[in-house]
Amino acid sequence: AARIAAFSAADAATWRRLVAAFPAEAEHLFRLLGSPMSARALAGTAWNLWRKKGMSGALDTGRLLLSSPRAWLEETFESPHIRATLATWGMHLDFAPDIAGGAVFPYLESMANQSFGMVLGTGGADTIIRALSGMVTSAGGKIVTGAEVAEITVSAGRATGVRLASGESHTATRAVIAGVAPKALTGRLLPNGSGDAGFDTAMQKFRHAPGTMMIHLALDDLPDWRAGAELRQFAYVHLSPSLDAMSRTYQQAMAGMLPDEPALVVGQPTAIDPSRAPQGKHVLWVQVRMLPAEILGDAAGKIAPDHWDKVKEVYADRVLDIIETYAPGLRNKILGRAVFSPIDLERENPNLVGG
Structure with a gap:
């Protein structure tokens, strides 16, 4: 806040207020961002938000979620330097200043970084890869690399496994998790579609950012x-x-x-x-x-x-x-x-x- 005060005492006071309120706000925002996109889950999240914050507080959260970075920053801070500094966090996630719904990302990044800091793995970026792979193998999982998946196999409308480009097949006991671009999922890995026409159409219409x-x-x-x-x-x-x-x-x-x-x-x-x-x-x-x-x-x-x-x-x-x-x-x-x-x-x- 002391650095912010060099540009605006009012913005420094605003920053302290936002940081103090962040733990309570984070509870609602992270719950919402982590909820399944179903009517029931979203309704439960909205009810919890209204119960804890009241109508006015719930509407404030909703407005943040719908606002562009520019709208939120210009309403919240007076210094153009502070606005620009925080807006760049939105650019990390493809939310330019005038993109609706982008305000939450500069807010979350700046508040979380202030509250928890940013973690760098000693020795290089592969630290996180080694940590995640260690979690998998320690739980009895097996990681196979260099094995291209050609198709997700489907039966009765459910994903049942994967077929590799080599012809080898693997059966899923619970689910197939595909960390791929949307069009690759329905356009290549599911050549006959997922069985949900609306979902398939949405994936094919997905537009990537710059x-x-x-x-x-x-x-x-x-x-x-x-x-x-x-x-x-x-x-x-x-x-x-x-x-x-x-x-x-x-x-x-x-x-x-x-x-x-x-x-x-x-x-x-x-x-x-x-x-x-x-x-x-x-x-x-x-x-x-x-x-x-x-x-x-x-x-x-x-x-x-x-x-x-x-x-x-x-x-x-x-x-x-x-x-x-x-x-x-x-x-x-x-x-x-x-x-x-x-x-x-x-x-x-x-x-x-x-x-």
Whole structure:
């Protein structure tokens, strides 16, 4: 709150009030987000919300769930800097400032991070993979990799197992859980449909949000941020100057244009975990939000439309130019870089449709 007070004393007071109220609010929001999408479950959640918060409080929660990030932020905070800082959390989850229903994500991310912090696994991102796989195997489960599922087998309207591309079959005793993109589920894994025509139609009409570029840098040293040396201590630095800039980026990407000033999430993991790089060195990753899967033009008018394979390095240069304005001298610290376009990300994981 002290940092917020440097921009607005009123916003600092608002922040303290929101943080104090968060445990009670989280109970209702997490229950709702974790409920099955059935009329009975939702009715039970609504009843519990009304019983504990009353009509006025329940309506306030409903308004938060339906609001856009901009509507909630402009109503709640007065500083444009605070609004922009919190709005970038919505951009992580494809909720640009003017997308209805997106306000809850900047709210939850900011409040949860303030209340519980953010966890980084020592040694690298595979920490969570090893932890989850350990939970499965310790419970007697078996994990098989490199085994492509060709089809989910169905009998009497229920999923009964899977057939692999190799021809091998596995029978499910309780359920088949498919962590795949919606169109892959009903379009490929269930070639004859799920048996629920409404569900199948909804899956086929699912529209993916704009894509992402990832830039990984090996550095001699962390960036020297113009905003202050303190930023070298943080694992995340968001770069996007305003709500309007984020909205413009979203509209440009949806129109197939390369954004002139994309929102950037700069990760500095070695600021927290030095084991991720050789002694005295650092790594940096940059998540570039949001980008089109197919390039139809360039909002800045400098890059000719072409396939991402031919454009990604040039666009990565634009991103580094933007970071340079916030952290002069970054380029001189770069020892190596690897750029993954939206199409590269989809190649690595087909569920990342369009990146």
